[in-house]
Amino acid sequence: MHPFDIKTVLLAKHAQHVVLIHFPIALFIIGVLFDFLAQWRKQLLLAAAAYYNLLVAAIATIPVVVTGILAWQWELEGQKLKGILLMHLVMGCVSSVLIWVVWFIHKRTRRKHEEALPGYRLPIEAVAVVIVGLTGHLGGFLSGVNGPG
Amino acid sequence: MWIVGMAATAVVALGLLLAGSPKVAANTQQAATEVKIDNFSFGPVALTVPAGTTVTWINRDDMPHTVVSMDDSKTFKSKVLDTDEKFSFTFSKAGTYPYFCSIHPKMTGKVIVQ
Numbered sequence: 001m002h003p004f005d006i007k008t009v010l011l012a013k014h015a016q017h018v019v020l021i022h023f024p025i026a027l028f029i030i031g032v033l034f035d036f037l038a039q040w041r042k043q044l045l046l047a048a049a050a051y052y053n054l055l056v057a058a059i060a061t062i063p064v065v066v067t068g069i070l071a072w073q074w075e076l077e078g079q080k081l082k083g084i085l086l087m088h089l090v091m092g093c094v095s096s097v098l099i100w101v102v103w104f105i106h107k108r109t110r111r112k113h114e115e116a117l118p119g120y121r122l123p124i125e126a127v128a129v130v131i132v133g134l135t136g137h138l139g140g141f142l143s144g145v146n147g148p149g
Numbered sequence: 150m151w152i153v154g155m156a157a158t159a160v161v162a163l164g165l166l167l168a169g170s171p172k173v174a175a176n177t178q179q180a181a182t183e184v185k186i187d188n189f190s191f192g193p194v195a196l197t198v199p200a201g202t203t204v205t206w207i208n209r210d211d212m213p214h215t216v217v218s219m220d221d222s223k224t225f226k227s228k229v230l231d232t233d234e235k236f237s238f239t240f241s242k243a244g245t246y247p248y249f250c251s252i253h254p255k256m257t258g259k260v261i262v263q
Contacts, residue, residue, distance in 0.1 A: 075251040076215070076229060083231050085213055142212065144189045144253050 017067035018143055024064055025136050027057035028099050032125045035106075039122065047117070051110065054103040061096040068092060084138055091135040098128035183207060184258065186214050186230070186250075191258035200262050203239040208232055214256065219247045 031053030038046035072078060072089070081089055105121045182202050185192045187209040198204060206216045208230040216227040216236050224246060227236035240246065240262040250256035 079228055081229070083213060085229060142252065144212065144255075 017064065017071050018139075020060070020064045020067055021136070021139060024057045024060040024096075024099060025132055027053045027060060028102075028132055029129055031057055032102070032129050035117075035125060036122070039117075051103075051106045054099070054106055058100050058103040061099055065092070065096055084142060088135065088138040088142060091131060091138065095128070095132045095135045098124070098131060102128055184260075185209050186216075186256075189253055189256055191248075191250075191256060194258045195261060196258070197261040197263060198240065200243050201239065201241060202262070203237050204260055205235055205237040206230070207235050213252060214250045215252055216248055217251045219249060219257075 031050050034046050034050035034053060037043070038050055068089070072081070076085075102121065102125050105124070106117065109117050182196075182198060182204050184196060184204060184206045186206060189210065189212070191206075196204065206227065208214050209232070211232060213229045213231050215229055216225065216238075218224040218226065225238040225248070229252070230236055240260060243262050245259055245261050247257065247259040249258075
């Protein structure tokens with residue numbers, strides 16, 4: 001496949017999910033990191049950076065979920081999943097929901113013009129990072145990045 | 150006395166030959182129609198069989214894989230094969246049948262039916 005062959009890339013039913021998934025993972029993890037730093041250093045600029053990273057991460061989950069489901073429907077004809085594939089699907093959905101929940105907590109605080117974000121968000125963010133990481137690990141395992149495939 | 154010894158040896162050799170040959174033939178036949186999936190690859194990558202042969206793919210990998218023919222009509226297409234699961238297809242017509250794993254499209258192989 002030529003790297004600049006747009007038609008081939010766009011028509012590859014399977015490839016987009018594997019590419020797009022890196023955006024929400026990276027944005028969410030760095031967003032949480034900024035939020036923890038903002039909490040620690042009491043800096044509004046870091047809190048703002050966290051908010052916008054989380055916002056874009058949440059938006060980026062939409063094409064990722066869509067392309068993941070399309071890959072399942074097209075490549076595997078929607079057959080009943082089991083094992084690692086099922087685990088990856090479930091954890092991917094949970095990860096997406098958690099990213100949206102974390103963003104919504106930040107959004108609600110900004111909307112109410114409250115100065116301090118609720119403390120309970122930090123454990124939620126930590127759990128979300130772990131689940132996102134595990135989901136990505138399963139995805140990497142499935143895609144064969146650790147093997148010749 | 151040596152004649153008795155020779156005869157006994159011949160009888161034993163003949164017995165072993167008769168007992169062993171079918172097993173050897175069966176193993177050769179089985180090995181030739183089996184494709185092992187392991188370490189993100191099909192083995193053998195190219196398999197040549199006579200028409201009417203049933204080829205069986207066995208997933209020995211830790212990952213799920215599929216076996217899907219590349220032609221538009223999808224002559225054969227397995228479900229997702231987990232570890233140690235099998236898929237079989239009987240090739241009745243001569244020709245070359247390239248196939249791949251739809252989860253890992255870089256994994257390819259072909260069956261040549263003569």
